[in-house]
Amino acid sequence: MDLKDLRTEIDAVDKQIVELYEKRMDIASRVADFKINTGKKVFDKQREDEKLTEIKKLAKSDFNRTGLVELFSQLMSMSRKLQYQKLAEAGASGQLPFIKIDSIDKKNARVCFQGAAGSYSEGAMKQFFGEDVNSIPVDTFRDAMALLEEGSADYAVLPIENSTAGIVSEIYDLLAEYEHYIIGEQIIKIRHCLLGVPGAKLSDIKTVYAHPQALMQSARFLSDHSYIQQVGMKNNAFAAKKVSEDKDITQAAIASAGAAKVYGLDIIEEGINSADANSTRFIIITNQKVFLKDAKKISLCLEIPHEAGSLYHLMSHFIYNNLNMSKIESRPIEDRNWEYRFFIDFDGNLADSAVKNALRGLREEARMLRILGNY
Structure with a gap:
C-alpha cells in the first residue's frame, strides 16, 4: 500500500472516531441531566480511576497503553466540562460568596502600608487612595495583615511583584494564611x-x-x-x-x-537601578468579600492532588472556557515535602458565566481552592 491508501484508511477510522465521540458526548449530556435532578457531583474520581484501569487492560502494547490513558483522560475531562456547562445553564452553578460593589469609599478609608514616610508603598497608597488618605504605617507585612484582621484598618497596600526582581514570596504565603481579599492593584515606576x-x-x-x-x-x-x-x-x-x-x-x-x-x-x-523599565505591582487588600462591578482580573490559589497530570487537567478549565490566564506561581506547602500551592491570575469577572463554569470545575477537581479577589 502506498501513503495515499494509508491516509484514506486513517480518514475512514477518524470518521468513526468522530461519530463515536459525538455519541459519547450525547450520553454524557444525559448523565448531566441525571446529576442535575439528583444533585450528584460531576467529578467521580473513583469511577474515573476504575475506568482507566480497565482501559489499560485492553491495550496491546505499553506505548498504546500510555496513549489510551491520555486519550480517555481527555474524553472524561471533556465529559465533565459538558456537564458543568449544563449545570450552569440549569441555574445549578451556585452563587459565589462575594458581594459586588460600585466603588471604594477612598475618602473615609483607613489604609495601612509597610514602611515609613517616603517609601514606595506609601507612594502606591497615595496614587490609589489620594494624597489625603488616612494612612497607618506598620513595620512588617504581617503587621499589615494583622491590622486588617482585627479591624483596625480597612485596607492594606502591599508589594507583590517587581518587574525585575520577581515576586514577593512572603506576600503570597500571607495571602494563603489570612482570609483577606484583593480589591485593587497599583503599579508604580521604581527609580532608586x-x-x-x-x-x-x-x-x-x-x-x-x-x-x-x-x-x-x-x-x-x-x-x-x-x-x-x-x-x-x-x-x-x-x-x-x-x-x-x-x-x-x-x-x-x-x-x-x-x-x-x-x-x-x-x-x-x-536612577541607580539596572533596569530603566523597573516597576512594582502593589495589591490593595481588605478583609471583606467584595469586588468592584467592573473588575477585570481574578486571583486564586489552589492545591492539587500530588499525582501526574493534575495541574495539566486543571489548566484545561481555563482553555475550555476561553479564559486568558496571565500568571501562575507556585509556593511550597509547609509540612508537606515537595508539594506546592499554586497562585493563578486570569482575566474575568466573578459575575461572568464562563468564570463561574471554570471555578465550579476547578473547585470540584482541586484539593483546595480559594478565590483571593476580583479587581
Whole structure:
C-alpha cells in the first residue's frame, strides 16, 4: 500500500472516531441531566480511576497503553466540562460568596502600608487612595495583615511583584494564611536613588542600607563600587530614616527621591537601578468579600492532588472556557515535602458565566481552592 491508501484508511477510522465521540458526548449530556435532578457531583474520581484501569487492560502494547490513558483522560475531562456547562445553564452553578460593589469609599478609608514616610508603598497608597488618605504605617507585612484582621484598618497596600526582581514570596504565603481579599492593584515606576546626608559625595560612602530587593536591583551600580558594604533593611524608607538620624557622611541609603525630601537627604546618584523599565505591582487588600462591578482580573490559589497530570487537567478549565490566564506561581506547602500551592491570575469577572463554569470545575477537581479577589 502506498501513503495515499494509508491516509484514506486513517480518514475512514477518524470518521468513526468522530461519530463515536459525538455519541459519547450525547450520553454524557444525559448523565448531566441525571446529576442535575439528583444533585450528584460531576467529578467521580473513583469511577474515573476504575475506568482507566480497565482501559489499560485492553491495550496491546505499553506505548498504546500510555496513549489510551491520555486519550480517555481527555474524553472524561471533556465529559465533565459538558456537564458543568449544563449545570450552569440549569441555574445549578451556585452563587459565589462575594458581594459586588460600585466603588471604594477612598475618602473615609483607613489604609495601612509597610514602611515609613517616603517609601514606595506609601507612594502606591497615595496614587490609589489620594494624597489625603488616612494612612497607618506598620513595620512588617504581617503587621499589615494583622491590622486588617482585627479591624483596625480597612485596607492594606502591599508589594507583590517587581518587574525585575520577581515576586514577593512572603506576600503570597500571607495571602494563603489570612482570609483577606484583593480589591485593587497599583503599579508604580521604581527609580532608586543613592541618598546621603547633606554635602556627602559618592567617594565618602562606605556603607549602603536598603531592602534586599533594592540592593539586587542596583547590583550593577554597586558592583562598580564594590568597596561599599551592603546592609539589608526591612524597607528603603527605614534605610533613609537611619541615614538621616545617624548623620554619618559615610552612610547612604537606596530609596526614592520622595524619601530624600522627607528625611532631608541629598541625592548623590539618581536612577541607580539596572533596569530603566523597573516597576512594582502593589495589591490593595481588605478583609471583606467584595469586588468592584467592573473588575477585570481574578486571583486564586489552589492545591492539587500530588499525582501526574493534575495541574495539566486543571489548566484545561481555563482553555475550555476561553479564559486568558496571565500568571501562575507556585509556593511550597509547609509540612508537606515537595508539594506546592499554586497562585493563578486570569482575566474575568466573578459575575461572568464562563468564570463561574471554570471555578465550579476547578473547585470540584482541586484539593483546595480559594478565590483571593476580583479587581
